[in-house]
Amino acid sequence: xxxxxxxxxxxxxxxxxxxxxxxxxxxxxxxxxxxxxxxxxxxxxxxxxxxxxxxxxxxxxxxxxxxxxxxxxxxxxxxxxxxxxxxxxxxxxxxxx
Amino acid sequence: xxxxxxxxxxxxxxxxxxxxxxxxxxxxxxxxxxxxxxxxxxxxxxxxxxxxxxxxxxxxxxxxxxxxxxxxxxxxxxxxxxxxxxxxxxxxxxxxxxxxxxxxxxxxxxxxxxxxxxxxxxxxxxxxxxxxxxxxxxxxxxxxxxxxxxxxxxxxxxxxxxxxxxxxxxxxxxxxxxxxxxxxxxxxxxxxxxxxxxxxxxxxxxxxxxxxxxxxxxxxxxxxxxxxxxxxxxxxxxxxxxxxxxxxxxxxxxxxxxxxxxxxxxxxxxxxxxxxxxxxxxxxxxxxxxxxxxxxxxxxxxxxxxxxxxxxxxxxxxxxxxxxxxxxxxxxxxxxxxxxxxxxxxxxxxxxxxxxxxxxxxxxxxxxxxxxxxxxxxxxxxxxxxxxxxxxxxxxxxxxxxxxxxxxxxxxxxxxxxxxxxxxxxxxxxxxxxxxxxxxxxxxxxxxxxxxxxxxxxxxxxxxxxxxxxxxxxxxxxxxxxxxxxxxxxxxxxxxxxxxxxxxxxxxxxxxxxxxxxxxxxxxxxxxxxxxxxxxxxxxxxxxxxxxxxxxxxxxxxxxxxxxxxxxxxxxxx
Numbered sequence: 001x002x003x004x005x006x007x008x009x010x011x012x013x014x015x016x017x018x019x020x021x022x023x024x025x026x027x028x029x030x031x032x033x034x035x036x037x038x039x040x041x042x043x044x045x046x047x048x049x050x051x052x053x054x055x056x057x058x059x060x061x062x063x064x065x066x067x068x069x070x071x072x073x074x075x076x077x078x079x080x081x082x083x084x085x086x087x088x089x090x091x092x093x094x095x096x097x
Numbered sequence: 098x099x100x101x102x103x104x105x106x107x108x109x110x111x112x113x114x115x116x117x118x119x120x121x122x123x124x125x126x127x128x129x130x131x132x133x134x135x136x137x138x139x140x141x142x143x144x145x146x147x148x149x150x151x152x153x154x155x156x157x158x159x160x161x162x163x164x165x166x167x168x169x170x171x172x173x174x175x176x177x178x179x180x181x182x183x184x185x186x187x188x189x190x191x192x193x194x195x196x197x198x199x200x201x202x203x204x205x206x207x208x209x210x211x212x213x214x215x216x217x218x219x220x221x222x223x224x225x226x227x228x229x230x231x232x233x234x235x236x237x238x239x240x241x242x243x244x245x246x247x248x249x250x251x252x253x254x255x256x257x258x259x260x261x262x263x264x265x266x267x268x269x270x271x272x273x274x275x276x277x278x279x280x281x282x283x284x285x286x287x288x289x290x291x292x293x294x295x296x297x298x299x300x301x302x303x304x305x306x307x308x309x310x311x312x313x314x315x316x317x318x319x320x321x322x323x324x325x326x327x328x329x330x331x332x333x334x335x336x337x338x339x340x341x342x343x344x345x346x347x348x349x350x351x352x353x354x355x356x357x358x359x360x361x362x363x364x365x366x367x368x369x370x371x372x373x374x375x376x377x378x379x380x381x382x383x384x385x386x387x388x389x390x391x392x393x394x395x396x397x398x399x400x401x402x403x404x405x406x407x408x409x410x411x412x413x414x415x416x417x418x419x420x421x422x423x424x425x426x427x428x429x430x431x432x433x434x435x436x437x438x439x440x441x442x443x444x445x446x447x448x449x450x451x452x453x454x455x456x457x458x459x460x461x462x463x464x465x466x467x468x469x470x471x472x473x474x475x476x477x478x479x480x481x482x483x484x485x486x487x488x489x490x491x492x493x494x495x496x497x498x499x500x501x502x503x504x505x506x507x508x509x510x511x512x513x514x515x516x517x518x519x520x521x522x523x524x525x526x527x528x529x530x531x532x533x534x535x536x537x538x539x540x541x542x543x544x545x546x547x548x549x550x551x552x553x554x555x556x557x558x559x560x561x562x563x564x565x566x567x568x569x570x571x572x573x574x575x576x577x578x579x580x581x582x583x584x585x586x587x588x589x590x591x592x593x594x595x596x597x598x599x600x601x602x603x604x605x606x607x608x609x610x611x612x613x614x615x616x617x618x619x620x621x622x623x624x625x626x627x628x629x630x631x632x633x634x635x636x637x638x639x640x641x642x643x644x645x646x647x648x649x650x651x652x653x654x655x656x657x658x659x660x661x662x663x664x665x666x667x668x669x670x671x
Contacts, residue, residue, distance in 0.1 A: 013106070016113050023117075049247065050227075052155075053173040059166050060252035066327050067256075070334045 150247045154286040155319045156261055156278055158253075158326040159538070161661060166326050168261050169279065169371070172250035175230025175243050177201065177222040179211060184240030187211035194241065197233045198225045224248060251371035257329050258371045259384045260363055260483065260536060265374075276382050278320060278536060281482050285318050285540055318542035323359035323535070328352060331656050332362040335649045336631075340366040343636035343645055349386055349515055350631040352653070355523035355619060358532030358552055360481075361627070387483040390490060390512040391632065393615045394598030394642070395450045396522065397508030399567050401458050402447060403525055404470035406563035410461040413566045416440050417457045426500040430456055433597070433641070447570035447594065448578050456503035467502050468494045473558050474521040474531070475513050481534040489513040509598055509607075519617070519630040521558075525567050526592070526619040526628050529559035565623070568592045572622045579643070584651055588665035591654055592625075593618030595642040600635060611635055614642035616650050620658075621666035627657050 075081075127135065150173075157165040177194055184190050187208050194201045201207065201222040210219045223246065225233070234243040249264050249272070262277020273287060274280035332350050340348040349365035365385045369377040405411045421437035423430050432438075432451050446454030459467055475489040490512040493501030504510040513521075516534055524531040533552045540548045559567075571592035576585045579593060596615035599607035614636055619628035631646050631653075639645050657663065 013109065016110065020113065020117070046245075049150075049152075049171065050173055052170060053247070053250075056167050056170045056172055056250055056252050059170075060250075060254075062166065063253045063256060063326060063330070066330050067334070070327075070330045 150245060151249070151272055152247070152288040153249065153264065153272070154288070154317060156286070157319065157321045158257075158324045158329070159321055160327070161325055165321060167252050168257060168322065168324070168326075169249060169251050171247045172224075173245065173247045174227060175225040175233070176220055176246040177225065177233065178218055178220045178242045178244060180217050180240045180242065181211050181213050181215075181219065182217055182240070184211050190238050190241050193236055193238050194222060194233065198222050198229050200224055218242075249371075253326065253329075254370045254372055255368050256326065256333065257324055257363065258368050259365055259381070259386075260324070261371065263371055263374060263382065276484070277384060278322070278482065281484050282320055282537065282540075285316070285320065288317055289313055314544035315542055315546070318540050318544075318548075320537050321539040321541060323354075323361060323538045324363070325361050327660065328657070329362040329364065331660075332653065333364040333366070333368075335652055336364045336366045339631075339633055339645065339649050343633060343639060345633040345637070346635040347385060347389070348631075348633040350629065350649075350653075351386060351515060351519045352627055352629050352657070353519055353523060353534060354532075355526035355625050355628040356532060358520070358523070358534045359538060360534055360536050363536075383485060384483055386515045387479075387481065387486045388514065390487050390514050391613055391615075391634065392509050392512050392598045392601070393518055393632070394508040394596030394613060395452075395455075396518070396594045396596035396615045396617045396630075397506070397511070398447055398450065398455045399525055399571055399594050399617075400471075400474060400521055401455050401462075401467075401506040402443065402570065403529070403559045403563045403567040404467065405458045405462045406566050407470075407529070407559040408462055408466050410463075410466075411443055411458060413443055413569070416442050417454060419445075419451060419453050419457075421453065423453055423456065425456070425503050426498050428500050430500070430503055444570040444573055447567070448574045450595065452507045455506040459502045459506035460499070464497070464499070464502055467505075470558065471505065471511070473556070474524070475511070475517055479514075479516050479520050479534050481516055482536050483516070486516065487514055489517055508596055515630055515632060518615075519628060522617050522630065523619075523628050524556075524558045525564045525571075526625040527555070527564075528561045529564040530555040530557045568622050571618070575618070580647060580651075584647065586654070586658075587668040589620055589654075589658060589663070590622035590667050591618055591620040592622040593650065595646065597640065597642045612640060612642075614639075614645050616642055616646035618650055618654065620654060621663065623666065626661070626663060629653055 151171070153171060155167055155171070156169040158168045159165060177198070179190065190211070191201070191204060191207045194207075195204075202210065207221055210221060213219065225243075230243050230245075233241070251258065251261065258277075260277050262279035262281075263275050264272045264279050265275050267273050267275065271287075274283035279286065332352060336348050336350050339345070347365065347367070350363070351360060352362040353360045363386055367381060369381050406413070418440050419432070419438035421432055421435050430452055432449075432453050438445065438449070438451065441451075441454075443454075443458070445451065446458065462470075471491065471494055475491060478486045478488060493505055493510040501510055520531050520534050523534075532555050535550070535552045537550060538552075539550060542548060571594055572590050575591045575593045576582065579585075584591075594617055596613075596617075598613045598615070599609070600611040600613055602608050613632065613634050615630070615632040617628070617630045619625040629650060631649055633645055636645050
């Protein structure tokens with residue numbers, strides 16, 4: 001009878017210690033996971049932002065190119081206005097299509 | 098022994114339970130009660146002196162092939178800060194920084210900053226490129242820190258600047274949208290403060306839902322406008338040339354889809370570069386297209402005509418006797434050349450732009466009906482997504498003097514914004530119904546969902562028959578009168594109308610020699626894809642809009658036909 005009580009008491013104690021230990025390990029593990037996740041998120045986010053910034057630079061060059069073409073006086077570049085323009089119906093297709 | 102052992106066990110268990118409660122209580126106090134405080138402390142340790150990188154959603158132009166080009170986005174680079182307490186040689190530090198970037202403070206200002214030994218962080222240079230930042234960081238100058246920074250960047254510079262808007266510090270210490278779309282959609286573009294590391298336990302305690310669905314992601318996003326960058330560039334270029342050629346006070350234009358209200362391009366001149374606001378006249382920061390009101394002149398005549406046709410008081414075949422001038426309430430109203438035309442049909446009022454004819458039509462309509470139509474057209478703001486829209490001035494329509502109605506019939510005595518004007522004129526192009534003008538078509542939320550904004554509501558004003566009959570008159574103007582018929586495009590029906598209004602003087606009257614010029618047109622006339630409104634305020638050395646705006650309008654029409662490959666609607670056999 002005594003040994004049974006002792007075993008039960010011992011089991012409860014062990015269970016408590018085990019639970020506390022598991023909680024501590026889980027807590028530390030979760031912190032590690034959360035920190036790693038946050039670090040990766042930040043790193044990826046920064047990478048995306050850097051790429052967006054690089055794309056914005058290219059877009060600025062594209063828009064500057066459009067502005068330059070629009071502002072170009074084609075006559076001054078030696079081109080002449082077409083003598084005639086021929087419009088075709090929208091449904092017309094070429095043999096290549 | 099057994100009882101003693103049991104009581105010890107209970108004490109141990111109680112201690113363990115107490116410890117657990119303490120741990121949880123401590124967790125609660127650290128992560129919930131004082132969480133913000135600790136987060137700030139952690140952020141300060143992470144980036145000394147840094148205030149966190151500025152973040153904000155993007156605004157996009159939409160090309161004709163539906164690809165997106167940034168109108169407003171974030172640029173990233175570096176800033177340079179010094180710690181005056183640890184800068185060993187300010188002269189050498191300045192020389193090193195200045196050799197890398199020209200954006201550093203002036204020499205004397207830098208030395209003065211370095212002399213402030215009571216401070217530990219002073220920013221001395223901004224917006225360094227990646228290469229510049231890394232070069233400077235590699236030199237490891239004592240007391241000089243090179244830190245990441247981001248800032249609002251407009252790749253197009255001045256492209257649609259007054260519509261895109263700006264961000265700046267308002268009353269607080271946060272950058273917020275101040276004008277244009279930046280302000281109108283600030284709630285979507287702004288990014289709420291996000292802690293660097295997600296506080297799992299705090300989230301668990303306070304808001305389990307946020308762990309599963311981030312509410313910010315369904316609120317924050319990017320804007321996709323209906324502005325086409327190449328059309329916008331063309332319009333701005335044309336408007337700038339027009340403005341400079343005639344030394345006007347202000348010029349502007351809008352190109353819109355009359356059926357949907359989607360604005361494809363809108364420009365005013367003078368304007369500014371959103372990337373360099375250091376010397377910008379603050380009066381330019383608003384959007385004149387929504388905020389300035391003008392008397393538009395004869396481009397109002399098609400609306401008068403459509404109203405009378407819709408009411409059934411005239412038909413296209415109706416005739417009247419044009420006397421050249423008429424006196425109403427002691428005031429004389431004359432045609433632009435003061436010449437009498439005799440008995441003529443209604444279309445001549447539009448094609449020859451006859452003021453006496455427009456006044457005659459207004460009288461057939463009667464004051465009450467006239468007021469009803471024009472209140473329907475201009476009595477409400479357009480609801481466009483541009484802030485600070487000004488209400489139209491319709492005061493003359495609340496009086497009983499007939500001269501007020503007669504003058505409104507040809508566009509004097511009523512002042513509206515360009516946006517209100519194109520919305521009203523688009524009703525003629527759109528079978529009699531006004532669409533809602535707008536700049537933003539869709540919002541791309543951070544959650545990945547693309548939300549189409551609902552701009553589908555239209556306001557019917559005229560019948561389809563009245564709109565078509567008016568359109569035919571405007572087409573006749575282009576085919577027969579504009580540039581003496583040379584402007585006619587054999588393969589494309591274009592409807593248009595010019596407008597010349599006298600400018601008001603400070604005494605309440607009108608200048609005899611100062612004008613406001615306007616021009617509107619749409620094409621293909623009977624199934625329009627584009628409506629154009631142009632204006633120039635107080636052009637020098639010219640009297641009539643046909644002298645200033647014809648060329649700009651026709652250039653835009655030909656450009657749009659070619660750029661969008663608009664198929665012919667006449668003159669071609671299939």
